[in-house]
Amino acid sequence: xxxxxxLTLVALACLTAMVKASPPRVATFRVxxxxxxxxxxxxGWIKPLEGVDDPLWAKGIVLDDGAQKYVLCALxxxxxxxxxxxxxxxxxxxxxxxxxxxxxxQSLHQHNAPIVDIDAERLIAAQPKPLxxxxxxxxxxxxxxxxxxxxxxxxxLAPFDAVATGTTVVEEVASSxxxxxxxxxxxxxxSSAADPKLRALPLGLIDPLLRTVSLLQGEKPLVRLHYYxxxxxxxxxxxxASSEFPGLARExxxxxxxxxxxxxxxxxxNVAAGKYNDGTPLARxxxxxRMYQAMKRSSAASSHRPVGTIAWRTTELLLSIRxxxxxxxxxxxxxxxxxxxxxxxxxxxxxxxxxRERIDRPFELTCLELGDVRCLHLPGEPFIEFQxxxxxxxxxxxxxxxxxxxxxxxxxxxAAAYGEGGYEPTASLVTPASxxxxxxxxxxxxxxx
Numbered sequence: 001x002x003x004x005x006x007l008t009l010v011a012l013a014c015l016t017a018m019v020k021a022s023p024p025r026v027a028t029f030r031v032x033x034x035x036x037x038x039x040x041x042x043x044g045w046i047k048p049l050e051g052v053d054d055p056l057w058a059k060g061i062v063l064d065d066g067a068q069k070y071v072l073c074a075l076x077x078x079x080x081x082x083x084x085x086x087x088x089x090x091x092x093x094x095x096x097x098x099x100x101x102x103x104x105x106q107s108l109h110q111h112n113a114p115i116v117d118i119d120a121e122r123l124i125a126a127q128p129k130p131l132x133x134x135x136x137x138x139x140x141x142x143x144x145x146x147x148x149x150x151x152x153x154x155x156x157l158a159p160f161d162a163v164a165t166g167t168t169v170v171e172e173v174a175s176s177x178x179x180x181x182x183x184x185x186x187x188x189x190x191s192s193a194a195d196p197k198l199r200a201l202p203l204g205l206i207d208p209l210l211r212t213v214s215l216l217q218g219e220k221p222l223v224r225l226h227y228y229x230x231x232x233x234x235x236x237x238x239x240x241a242s243s244e245f246p247g248l249a250r251e252x253x254x255x256x257x258x259x260x261x262x263x264x265x266x267x268x269x270n271v272a273a274g275k276y277n278d279g280t281p282l283a284r285x286x287x288x289x290r291m292y293q294a295m296k297r298s299s300a301a302s303s304h305r306p307v308g309t310i311a312w313r314t315t316e317l318l319l320s321i322r323x324x325x326x327x328x329x330x331x332x333x334x335x336x337x338x339x340x341x342x343x344x345x346x347x348x349x350x351x352x353x354x355x356r357e358r359i360d361r362p363f364e365l366t367c368l369e370l371g372d373v374r375c376l377h378l379p380g381e382p383f384i385e386f387q388x389x390x391x392x393x394x395x396x397x398x399x400x401x402x403x404x405x406x407x408x409x410x411x412x413x414x415a416a417a418y419g420e421g422g423y424e425p426t427a428s429l430v431t432p433a434s435x436x437x438x439x440x441x442x443x444x445x446x447x448x449x
Contacts, residue, residue: 022066023066023159023160023161024063024064024065024066024159024160024161024307024310025063025064025157025158025159025160026061026062026063026064026157026158026160026215026222026223027061027062027153027154027156027157027158028059028060028061028153028222028223028260028262029059029060029061029062029146029149029150029152029153030057030058030059030060030149030260031057031058031142031145031146031149032055032056032057032058033056033057033058033075033076033077033142033145034052034055034056034241035049035056035114035135035138035241036049036135036138037049037050037051038050039114039134039135039138040114040115040132040133040134040135041078041111041112041113041114041236041239041241042078042111042112042113042114042115042236043078043079043114043115043117043120043133043134043347043351044115044131044132044133044134044343044347045343045344045347046111046112046236046237046239047237047238047239048239049112049239049240049241050239050240051239051240051241052240052241052242053240053241053242054241054242054243054247054248054251055241055243056075056076056077056110056113056241056242056243056247057075057076057243057247057251058073058074058075058076058142058146058149059073059074059260059261059262060072060073060074060092060146060150060153060262061153061215061223061225061262062096062150062153062154062157063310063368064157065310068098068102068312069096069097069098069102069154070098070102070103070104070312070368071092071093071096071098071102071103071104071150072103072104072106072225072262072368072375073088073092073103073104073105073106073146074106074107074108074262074263074264074402075105075106075107075108076107076108076110076113076243076247077107077108077110077113077114077115077116078107078109078110078111078113078114078115078407079107079109079115079116079117079404079407080105080107080115080116080117080406080407081115081116081117081119081120081351081354081355081406081407081408082117082118082119082120082354082355082357082358082406082408083118083119083358084116084117084118084119084139085105085405085406085407085408086100087118087143088105088143088146089103089104089105091143091144091146091147091150092105092146092147092150094147095146095147095148095149095150095151095154096150096151096153096154097154101314101364101366102312102314102366104366104368104377104402104405105405106264106265106377106402106403106404106405107265107404107405107407108232108243108244108246108247108263108264108265108404109231109232109233109265109268109381109403109404110232110233110236110242110243110244110247111191111233111236111237112233112236112237112238112239112240112241112242112244113241113242114134114135114138114139115133115134115351115407116134116139117133117134117350117351117354117407117408118134118136118139119354119357119358120133120347120350120351120353120354121133121134121136121350123336123350123353123354124336124346124347124350127336127337127339127346128337128339129339131343131346131347131350133347133350158217158222159217160215160216160217160222160307161216161217161218161306161307162215162216162217162218162304162305162306162307163213163214163215163216163304163305163306163307163308163370163371163373164212164213164214164216164221164302164303164304164305165211165212165213165214165302165303165373165398166211166212166214166297166298166299166300166301166302166303167209167210167211167212167298167301168209168210168294168297168298168301169208169209169210169294170208170209170210170228170290170291170294171290171293171294172275172276172290173228173230173245173273173276173287173290173291173294174206174207174208174228174229174230174268174271174272174273175189175203175204175206175271175272175273175274175275175276176189176202176203176204176205176206176270176271176384177189177190177204177231177270177271177272177274177423177424178204178270178417178420178422178424179201179202179204180201180202181201186420186421186422187201188422188423188424189201189272189274189275190272190274191231191233191234191235191272191273191274191277191279192233192234192235192273192274192277192278192279192283193274193275193277193278193279194278194279198274198275199274199275199276199278201275203275205270205384205385206229206230206271206384207229207266207267207271207384207387207388207391209228210226210227210228210291210294210295210298211226211227211228211298211398211400212224212225212226212227212295212298212299212302213225213227213370213373213375213398213400214259214299214302215370216304219304221257221259221299222259222260223259223260223261223262224257224259224260224261224262224295224299225262225264225375225400226250226261226262226263226264226295226298227263227264227266227375227400227401227402228246228263228265228266228291228294229265229266229267229268229271229384229387229401229403230265230266230268230271230272230273231265231268231271231272231273232244232245232246232247232265232268233272233273234273234277234279234283234284234287235279235280235281235283235284244284245273245284245287245288245290245291246263246265246291247263248284248288248291248292249263249288249289249291249292249294249295250262250263250295252288252292253292253295253296253299257299261295263295264400264402265402265403265404266384266387266400266401266402266403267378267382267383267384267385267386267387267401267403268381268382268384268403269380269381269382269383269384269403269411269412269413269424270383270384270413270417270424271384273287305371306371307370307371308370308371308372309369309371310368310369310370310371311368311369312366312367312368312369313366313367313369313444313445313448314364314365314366314367315364315365315441315444315445316362316363316364316365316441317362317363317364317365317379317437317438317441318360318362318363318437319363319409319430319431319434319437319438320359320430320431320433320434321352321355321356321359321429321430321431322428322429322430322431327352327429329353329356331349332349332352332353332356333349333353335348335349336349336350336353351408351410351429352429354408355408355409355429358408363379363405363406363408363409365377365378365379365405365441365442365445366445367445367446372396372397372398373397373398373400374390374394374397374398374399374400374445374446375400375402376390376399376400376401376402376442376445376446377402377405378401378402378403378404378405378412378438378442379403379404379405379406379407379408379409379412380403380404380405380406380407380408380409380410380411380412380430381403381404381407381410381411381412381424382403382412382438383411383412383413383414383417383424385414386401386412386438386439386442387401387403389439389442390442390446393442393443393446393447394446394447397446399446408429409428409429409430409434410427410428410429410430411424411425411427411428412428412430412434412435412438413425413428413432413434413435414435415432415433415434415435415436418432
């Protein structure tokens with residue numbers, strides 16, 4: 001008697017063949033995430049929200065390759081840290097029926113926007129003279145709104161059959177924050193520089209290119225993803241919410257093209273607009289125009305090809321926290337409990353202690369592969385050197401880098417920066433040994449064995 005293969009195995013074999021043959025699909029989602037008036041901005045370090053120049057958005061995609069689903073999401077917030085970052089990834093994953101490790105949530109890092117660290121808020125709120133770093137209720141609302149928006153996107157996935165990539169040089173936006181003056185002294189040139197002497201200093205090390213990845217159905221673009229490395233603020237601290245010049249440019253192009261646009265901030269820890277920005281409202285208008293023109297040029301210059309293989313890679317990164325003078329746990333607990341200490345010192349101590357509580361839990365670095373395209377997602381505020389390294393490790397690929405995933409470690413600096421001094425290595429919560437660990441993690445994602 002001939003043996004008949006069980007029906008369940010036949011069905012499984014047919015299903016596998018169908019899954020492999022099904023075309024990839026994508027859908028977009030957006031949620032307004034502007035907090036209510038009175039909410040803390042930038043972790044409570046600056047004036048609370050008292051008005052809105054333009055709304056803050058969470059914008060993302062759900063991508064289905066026929067076997068797995070992935071989620072990319074970019075938030076017009078300053079940072080999301082620790083368990084709050086985990087919550088967002090888990091909510092998006094649950095909404096579309098995938099795993100949190102297959103999601104990437106990045107902040108754009110605008111400063112007139114929230115820093116969301118629920119763990120730090122818990123610590124600072126428990127002190128004798130409590131402070132407020134984030135509107136927890138608003139964060140909970142955003143989690144649920146994003147869950148619903150992603151679930152809705154998951155119900156209207158549409159096939160795409162092509163990927164397009166484009167690049168352009170962005171004129172007069174990014175410049176190095178760490179430069180040498182005429183005497184060779186290290187100078188930090190922040191996002192704005194009212195002093196013309198600071199603006200006259202050299203450009204410094206940047207990545208001048210804006211990169212655009214578009215997903216298309218035939219000739220019709222369904223979504224564009226833009227990547228560029230600079231701190232995204234012209235001025236802040238006035239209590240006015242704004243998605244700033246990258247967000248304003250993004251929304252303008254979306255209105256004009258009728259194509260969903262998402263923007264990711266690259267490795268901008270040591271890059272800002274200070275050389276080209278005197279901090280005036282006019283400067284914001286000028287920076288917006290330059291970013292808009294760059295996004296438009298990059299989109300128009302894109303070259304199309306079939307999608308190719310879609311894959312997702314994840315690797316873990318465990319960084320050690322600083323314990324040198326000024327960074328110890330004892331000093332942090334003393335600062336947060338001191339009602340007479342400056343609010344910024346206590347709030348910073350809360351962030352340090354929250355990171356210390358999760359120090360044994362590694363960060364997840366992820367990379368989306370779309371044929372020869374690589375979209376790399378990094379935590380913290382990475383220096384531009386990490387973005388340049390990623391591109392060097394995969395010269396035959398179209399490499400886009402987004403920073404500002406889990407913001408818990410703060411600045412991710414080169415080892416040399418700690419010896420040079422300046423603001424960024426002083427504010428970093430991790431040790432100089434981090435550079436080699438980050439480089440190795442990038443290598444695992446871009447050059448897997």
